[in-house]
Amino acid sequence: MTESMIALLSFVLTLMVFSYLLGDLPLIGNLYRLAVYIFIGMSAAFTLIVGTESVILPYMQDVLDPETTWTSLGSRADTYIFLAALLVALLLLLKPVRSLTWLTNSVFAVVIVVSASVAVVGALTGTLFPLLHSTAALPDDILTDFDAMVDTLLIFLGTMTALYYFHYQTRLDSEGAPAQSRMGSGLRHVGKVFLVIALGAIYASTILSSLTILTERISFLFQFGA
Amino acid sequence: MNFGQRLGIALSAFVAFAVGAIAVTSLLLGDNPAIFNNQPGSERAAELLALPGDVLLRLVVIVISLSVVIGIANLLYVHVGRVARGKVYSGALLASFGVAIFWHLTRQGDPSLLEAVQLPIESSLAALLFVSLVAGASRVMQKRADVWGLLFVAVVVLVLLASVPLAELAPLRAWRDWLMRVPVSAGARAFLLGIAMATVVTGQRVLLGQDRSYRG
Structure with a gap:
């Protein structure tokens, strides 16, 4: 894309967003909404690209490469962790199935509880202790x-x-x-x-x-x- | 509630408690040979203690990234349905999504779409925030004309005026600097400590099974 094309698109989109200041006028009011929908679509695409290329693909490459290992358990353990993660994600998709609620809830509990553990440990070691120390020092x-x-x-x-x-x-x-x-x-x-x-x-x-x-x-x- | 459902709830609560205990212990104490008084083999013991946390963390990172993919697929599914009902804006969303993916696949490493579309919209939305914030500040005195509203607006005006590069306003800069160094620092510390304590309390409620949001 040429520099002038980038500038033209930026100009048009900036005006579309600033049209919000003119209020809910016919046609003009729609421009802001249109810009926001374009923004959401593009953000979703970039999130997908970053999520795939920064997490999923590198992890898959690590799993396929016997030279690399995430933990001290060796390369084979990486494969099991990755397969377990795929299984967990698949089970999360089955949440609407009522007869499997006990299983999906248990799997969901693992995700929630590990996230809560990270939050608790992060808050304790990253914020609470250092801030209390610096406040009292x-x-x-x-x-x-x-x-x-x-x-x-x-x-x-x-x-x-x-x-x-x-x-x-x-x-x-x-x-x-x-x-x-x-x-x-x-x-x-x-x-x-x-x-x-x-x-x-x-x-x-x-x-x-x-x-x-x-x-x-x-x-x-x-x-x-x- | 029948026996099977009760058993299911008990199972998920047990899994949550067990995994939580392992994860917190491992993340908090793992990779720290000092807790074993640096005895022979303490390095290995610390490494082993860190292992469950590491495995669980890897697992959850992959699951969350896959969940993001599922979430985006759901977003697209919803908007395809809306397009079928004649909603034009959803068409714009799907088109922009498609263009971004196509652009990335055909011109990898070219950031011009990001510069032409994403950055202008993001920065324009951030610029609009200025109007909302100034309108909000002016309303504070209309809606809340008391000593606290006055103090709030006085601090806002002082910080804004101190940012103006005029020699006449230099004394205000010293006030602003002191304000930032002492009372603002104290208030911000209190906020951060409050957030951290709330995170710990909420987290331990989940870990102990008092808050079972995963039951859905």
């Missing part, structure tokens, strides 16, 4: 640098109170109505300040990112028009 110059000490304390206080904000336990007061302690309520308010500031900054950063992309698109439209 003191910088080396904390005794000499007053600003660093204040910042570290503020980060610790902010993290803990922001986490406490999502704590909804209440006690019953003398009249039997659920009520939160004054201290708990105060901590939740402090936590909310940190959460609102974080959300505001994330929101502004997202606005800046989308503004950068919008500027690029508009400059492309003007360049193509010129």
